[in-house]
Amino acid sequence: MRILIVTDAWAPQVNGVVTSLQALTAELKALGHEVLLLTPQAFRCLPCPSYPEIPLAWDLWRVGPMIRAFQPDCVHLATEGPLGWAARCWLEKRGMAFSSAIHTRFPEYVNGRWPWVPLRWGYAFLRAFHRPSQAVLVTTERMRDAFSSHGFAHLMLWRKGVDTDLFHPRRELSRPPVAVFLYVGRLAAEKNVAAFLDLDLPGEKRVVGDGPLRGELERRYPGARFLGYRKGDTLAQCYAQASVLVFPSLTDTYGLVMLEALACGTPVAAFPVTGPLDVLVEGITGCLDADLKHACLAALELDRGRCAEEAGRLSWRASALEFLARQPLLDGGPCNEVAPATP
Secondary structure, eight states: OEEEEEOSOOTTOOSHHHHHHHHHHHHHHHTTOEEEEEOGGGSOEEEETTEEEEEEEOOGGGHHHHHHHHOOSEEEEOOSSHHHHHHHHHHHHTTOOOEEEOOSOHHHHHHHHSTTSOHHHHHHHHHHHHTTOSEEEESOHHHHHHHHTTTOOSEEEOOOOOOTTTSSOOTTSOOOSSOEEEEESOOSGGGTHHHHHTSOOSSEEEEEOOOTTHHHHHHHOTTSEEEEOOOHHHHHHHHHHOSEEEEOOSSOSOOHHHHHHHHTTOOEEEOSSTTHHHHOOBTTTEEEOSSHHHHHHHHTTSOHHHHHHHHTTOOHHHHHHHHHHTOOOTTOOOOOOOOOOOO
8 A cells, every 4th residue: 555644743843653663664664555744844943942852844835736746545643743734634625534643642742831731721732633534543442532531533552562563671781780760751840850850769860862951960860860861772771781770751642752762671671651641561561650669669669571571472463553553544435454464
C-alpha cells in the first residue's frame, strides 16, 4: 500500500511520538509498503511560543497538493498541530477517510502550563480534530476508556513496542559503585521532573533530555548530572548503567522510555497513574507508589533479568501490523485487517 503519515512532530525533536513514528515507518517499509511522511522539514516554520524546539508549519496550502500528488491508499494523522489540521480539513472536505492518533493528554498539558485554560476547552479542541476520523488510535485500554468518557468515538488500540536490538542488557558495562537514579525525557513542566529531583535518594541522579526548563532545573539542582539528549547506543548505555529509571510524570499516556529502560534490564519507579499502570507489572518490572521515594528504593530490589525478559515480549513489528489493521481506505472503506505486503 501507499501510506501517508502526517505529523507535526519529527526529528530533530526527541520524544516518544517521534520515536514511535520512526519505528513504525521502518517496519512498514520492511513489510514492503511505500511510506511518505509530511513533516515540518518540508515546510516553512515558526518556533512554537514558549517551546521553540517545536516548529510550526505555516505554508499549509501546500499540504493538499502533496497528498494528491502521492495518491495514497490510506492516510494517518499523527498529531493535532498545523499540518494535522490542514490535512484533516483537506481530506474531510473531499469526503476521504483517514485515521488519527492521540499520543498525549493534551488538555492536561495545556492546563498545567496555562492553568487559566479549562480542561474542557482542551478536550473540545481534541474532539473537534478527531471527530471525522474513522479510527482514533490510542495506546492502552485505560486510555481508550478515559477518552471515551470525554465523548470520543471510533477509539481503537494501537500498542507500541521497543527495539530490543538496540535496548538490551549490557553486561560488558561496569556499573557505577553507587545507585544511579535516571530520568529520561523532555525537561518541561508537564513532565513533573522536579518531583524526582526533590527526592532525598542515595547515590546519584542523572537527567537525560532537554527542554525549556533545563536552565532552571540545573540552577535549582546542582547535585544532579544533566547530560542533555542521548540517542542510539549512547542512550541505551545510559539506561543499562542506571539502577532505576524514575518516571515522575502524572499525565503521560504511555511512556516509551519505560519500555526502553526495561529492555536494558533497568526497573522503573513511578506514580500509580495512567502510563505506568499500563506498562509496568508491580513488583516485577517496576514499583508504583504515591510516595515516589518509596517506589525508587523498592525498585532497587527488583530482578533486572526479569525486567528485560518482560520488555522483550513487545516488538515494533507487532505494533506495525496492529497499525495496519486499523487503517481505513481513503475511499471511506471499513477498517478491515490489512495483510502485510510481500517484501
